[in-house]
Amino acid sequence: MPGSFVHLHNHTEYSLLDGAVHIKDLIAECSRMGMPAVAITDHGNLFGAIELVMEANSLNKSVAAWNKEHPEGPQKQEVKPIFGCEVYLSPTPIGVKKQLPGRRKYTHLLLLAENETGWQNLVKLVSRSHLEGFYYKPRVDMETLREFHEGLICCTACLAGPLNEWLLNDQPEKAEEALLALKDIFGDDNIFVELQDHGMEEQKKCLPELVRIARKTNTPILATNDVHFLRKEDHDMHDVLICIGTNEKLASPKRMRYSTEVYLKSPEEMREVFRDLSLIH
Template sequence: MTFCHLNLHTDRSIMRGLIKPSALVEWSKKHGVRGAAVTDYGTLAAAFELHEACKGTSVMPIYGMEINLVDDKTEKSQTSLRLILIAKNKQGFRNLITLATIGAMYFYYIPRLDITDLEDYGGDLIAISGDMQGVAADAYFRDQDNGLKNLWDIYTAIFGDDFYFEIEPALIDSQRVLNEALVKFALSVGTTNLVATGDPHYMVREDRDLHKCVMAIKNNRNPSWYYPMKGDYHVRTYDEMVDQFAELHGYDISNVPGFREALKQPDVIIDKIESFDICEGVKIPTFIK
């Protein structure tokens, strides 16, 4: 089995990610993975580099972005929730560009969007509910299944069958609780729209110490004791993902309904994504006389 991570951060996620798109594509080729996805925080800065790295290979570039959602982007607030957006086609990529632009226009410590932006520009996009700071985690830990039902209704109204709950193998108890709650809820509403991701921030396990230093610098902490991320966040294979989920949950999830589909879902999602060229040539401005 192969595995494509649909939540992944390159070195364009400044002071957070370390992955080079070229290294990701080489890894994908080596392991027979059909696509290479990049979902940097609030930016599409790595898109062209990913496009160039995939050119002439069997690996399809998958363009995405992890956005920060606030209740009202016109208000100055540092409280936000995360959501992954992935372009299904060229129009979806254009929508991502628009959303990245709006996020920058309403920047307050971070690029910020609100739900009205998703309603306006959510077409041709796939949405994934994010990590422990994402929309699903917030909904569940605030109001349990009622929160998830409300979230499901809102986001399926915008994205239809292209909204997915994200489960991760982060080695913290709240992640285990959330994973099991999302699987249980999804099955209760008759869907298997669950997707597993490893949320990679660095390429190989040996890069963990370097990433630890980067995170400490970012947060003005001492790397000898500070590191907010539990477990491995390198680009893992399918077997490594299964093993870390087993470490988190205490049993093999690979044949458990819901979890089983989540592990296979990246391939299903890739089938929804078209191959397209993001390069459109030189744009000459029209000057008004």
């Protein structure tokens, strides 16, 4: 749909004690804002898949009936469900249960199923991450990705992603190597360099380098908003949820805090965020 936008990086209540979006509300809000599709990409699991299909089917039936009864009036938007997961990528084979010096225990990687084969492989990846790769989090590794990559679209995720891990440490050449390794697995047509901008200093540091690396390697760019709550005014509620999940108090000065900007923004808001076309073109 011209002028619309599709959110492809979203955390529902199934990102346990981290996401605060109810799937029914997510589908309804996307329809209201004229978005033709939406993905759920919860951390390390696919718990919301069945609910996503059921809620999308329910909404789409009611929308189709409304549009049929009001052919001359404003048409409501059906919403296509997209299955995804933000997996945890280990820097070592998943059988190795230790942290490498100078490396994160894991980075984040966004995977989206583009067809039935992709869905089946996503299920296999997530299952193996829990059964064989669990070390603090359910992890996959590069070889597991290679084994089950078919039908999947890979996006480089948030500040915790495999490119930003190196960019935040001032090693852009390592970030480029990480991207090329993923391109070798998923192919040129199934990988995107993901951009997010919530006004954070770390993002301002990484964004120009992400764009530069994407241009250099001829990799397409994807803008997302890493949605964790539905509306901006839900931030305080989500803040309490994070405190519960991290066993911290609201007044703790060094606790985890999320930006107020990780809500389901409208197409107009997303265009405003990335209005600097010199950055993304």
